[in-house]
Amino acid sequence: MTFSFKLNQKIISLLQKINLKNFDKCIVNFSKCVESFDNSMDKFTKEINDTKVSDKKNLDSIWGPSKKQTPIWSNNDLNNLDKIWGKKND
Numbered sequence: 327m328t329f330s331f332k333l334n335q336k337i338i339s340l341l342q343k344i345n346l347k348n349f350d351k352c353i354v355n356f357s358k359c360v361e362s363f364d365n366s367m368d369k370f371t372k373e374i375n376d377t378k379v380s381d382k383k384n385l386d387s388i389w390g391p392s393k394k395q396t397p398i399w400s401n402n403d404l405n406n407l408d409k410i411w412g413k414k415n416d
Contacts, residue, residue: 408414
């Protein structure tokens with residue numbers, strides 16, 4: 327009982343020390359930060375969703391358009407494993 331009573335007194339004391347004008351400013355600033363974060367996440371989500379289309383465009387803008395289409399992987403699993411691990415020394 328005494329612990330609970332002391333805790334209640336501390337909470338009441340803390341609430342009495344809070345200046346409501348400053349608290350209001352804090353809430354307004356916090357709201358602006360949350361809104362800004364929300365806008366940033368919306369932009370990020372749109373970028374993530376659009377990357378399937380724009381990755382090639384981004385690479386082309388950095389390196390220039392590719393003149394050749396060289397396949398990296400073959401249809402043969404052994405050749406693919408050789409590309410990853412190197413050729414076997416028999």
